[in-house]
Amino acid sequence: MTISNSRCIQTIALLPLLMLLTDSIGARGMCFDEFVISGDNLYPSNQPDGKRIVLVPGKTETWKQCQSACVNGTTRCHSWTLFFENATQGLANNCYLRTDDYWNPQFVHGQKHLTVASGVNCKSPPATALPNAPPPNVQFSWDHVPVFIHTSNTTGPFNDQALQIMAKFPIVTIEKYQGPNSGYHYPAEKWVCCEEDRIVDTLKSVKKINPNITGIFYYNMVLDYPQYRLHENFAKNESWWLHDQFGNVVKVGINAGAHNTKDLLVYDTTQEAVSELFMHACLDLVPSGAVDGCFVDRPVDGLPHQNMTTDMSVNLMASHVTTLQAFQEQLKRGPLIANHGYGMPGVNAAMIEVFRPTEEDIMLLQWTADRGKLVEAHMVGGDCTTDEGIQDHLAAFLIGAGNYSYFGCGPWFTSTSIDSQWKASYDKPLGAPLGRPSKTKSVYTRKFASGTTVHFDCSTNKGTIDWAKSPEMKQYADDLIY
Missing domain, CATH: 3.20.20.70 (Aldolase class I)
Known part of the structure; x- marks a missing residue:
């Protein structure tokens, strides 16, 4: 996908007046780093502040279809979206994201339900692209499952x-x-x-x-x-x-x-x-x-x-x-x-x-x-x-x-x-993860320092965890071998 004279926009801008944007926007090269989500549907959006509204009901693009659109740049996904106008500095680079099935629309305009959500999917910017708060002062360890x-x-x-x-x-x-x-x-x-x-x-x-x-x-x-x-x-x-x-x-x-x-x-x-x-x-x-x-x-x-x-x-x-x-x-x-x-x-x-x-x-x-x-x-x-x-x-x-x-x-x-x-x-x-998870077909795999290995199959939504032996059990097994 080629993007000319463009930058990825992560700010949310909300317009007080709703307008309908149709396919006249065209499927030209767009940065799809921003999208909105309603239920399990993902919809990219990219408009300048003050014009960033998409209100196209009746579209049914799925998460995977829009991922493909993002990668290939061949189609444009649509959504019902409401954005802030003239986003203040406090709202700059702000993203809201929900993917669960229990999404409750935040605003209702007439009989049309409008959601406010945004996130980053393929071509995700680095973490530093969004302002970070100071890291929390909490206990954290990979020695066991953090809970x-x-x-x-x-x-x-x-x-x-x-x-x-x-x-x-x-x-x-x-x-x-x-x-x-x-x-x-x-x-x-x-x-x-x-x-x-x-x-x-x-x-x-x-x-x-x-x-x-x-x-x-x-x-x-x-x-x-x-x-x-x-x-x-x-x-x-x-x-x-x-x-x-x-x-x-x-x-x-x-x-x-x-x-x-x-x-x-x-x-x-x-x-x-x-x-x-x-x-x-x-x-x-x-x-x-x-x-x-x-x-x-x-x-x-x-x-x-x-x-x-x-x-x-x-x-x-x-x-x-x-x-x-x-x-x-x-x-x-x-x-x-x-x-x-x-x-x-x-x-x-x-x-x-x-x-x-x-x-x-x-x-x-x-x-x-x-x-x-x-x-x-x-x-x-x-x-x-x-x-x-x-x-x-x-x-x-x-x-x-x-x-x-x-x-x-x-x-x-x-x-x-x-x-x-x-x-x-x-x-x-x-133990600490040995890198990011890998994916082969529909199965994610991730390995951890203790020897624990985790698999998750996205086609069935089933996971397995092969736990490493505890130090005591490993010593016991070694003693049996020798």
């Missing part, structure tokens, strides 16, 4: 046995449902403050066992959960609440699974005072010694859209990005885990909330890790209670993992034992 735990106990404090298990994980995140009456199975009006204290107390208990763990505080950037002290401060000033184009207070609810929420307020982070309030809800916990970093849910998706103009939605999204960038500056090398914020510049960590054993998710993990980010890959599907049940996911993870990549599975909250959270596989020898 994390993200959970909470809806019945009260974890018992000693559970704390011992949690203390084995280098990263421990406590979710919003820690303690009774914290929101699980209760209507919002019965939730009890203050979740901040319950999370801090839990992390302190884990750190008494292992002071080297990284403690992570969870909260949501959209939903004002009433069990937090943050809610008590936020609710005092109605001018801080998000309002729609008619001046009405925006309220959001979730009625899915165990969630039973309705009429929750939304943070209007376009206001500096609200942005500061949100940041300090976590930052002020760091001096406790229990909290080393923060997990921010819904930073790039799940934004309210009812009765919101495109400009209002765009500004809210932009304020999320700039808030988290300022947040990271104050947190310094503490991990700031932005859920789905895979390419967000100036933020040093992200979670793949729905990590599946697929080539697409392997690529997403590699792409994010190559940008120097801490990546939590949270397994969904399979059976998280057994080593056999996680094998395909774990194999996919090990194929794509980089430095600061961590694997995890299990529910966000529990009322029973967490014994199954720690797997025998996590104790087996791994």
Whole structure:
């Protein structure tokens, strides 16, 4: 593919007005380094700032078809995409990327659902092409599978046995449902403050066992959960609440699974005072010694859209990005885990909330890790209670993992034992990877310093892990031979 007088554009620019671009753009040589993703479909896009919009419904190019288009330069993929106009410096080189099947469009224009997502595929620029946040100050080792735990106990404090298990994980995140009456199975009006204290107390208990763990505080950037002290401060000033184009207070609810929420307020982070309030809800916990970093849910998706103009939605999204960038500056090398914020510049960590054993998710993990980010890959599907049940996911993870990549599975909250959270596989020898994975036909292979070898077949989404013998078992085998 020949590109003349062109450069690869990685910035996202959002236009407040939507226009339809057709094939009149032509299939001339284009840099396809940027694409947008909806579901499993991948769509490149390349237009100058101020004109970067593609709104072509009805197209069905698949991931592989668009990869071929990218390589051969013979066709152009299309998409429904909404971009920011006049991207600010804070949004420069910003990329959002989601590939899971549960994509929720961020904006709705009339009856057309519009997604905001971007990433880099073939002809990927080096990691330095995107602004990097400082590397996270966390434990990381290839000696064994790098893992994390993200959970909470809806019945009260974890018992000693559970704390011992949690203390084995280098990263421990406590979710919003820690303690009774914290929101699980209760209507919002019965939730009890203050979740901040319950999370801090839990992390302190884990750190008494292992002071080297990284403690992570969870909260949501959209939903004002009433069990937090943050809610008590936020609710005092109605001018801080998000309002729609008619001046009405925006309220959001979730009625899915165990969630039973309705009429929750939304943070209007376009206001500096609200942005500061949100940041300090976590930052002020760091001096406790229990909290080393923060997990921010819904930073790039799940934004309210009812009765919101495109400009209002765009500004809210932009304020999320700039808030988290300022947040990271104050947190310094503490991990700031932005859920789905895979390419967000100036933020040093992200979670793949729905990590599946697929080539697409392997690529997403590699792409994010190559940008120097801490990546939590949270397994969904399979059976998280057994080593056999996680094998395909774990194999996919090990194929794509980089430095600061961590694997995890299990529910966000529990009322029973967490014994199954720690797997025998996590104790087996791994060692640093001996290079990038290789691929023969549909099978990826990656070897590790211990002798462990991992295979993953993209045609079946099945993986195998040939674990190296532990030093003790190797010595035992050598003794038998001699």
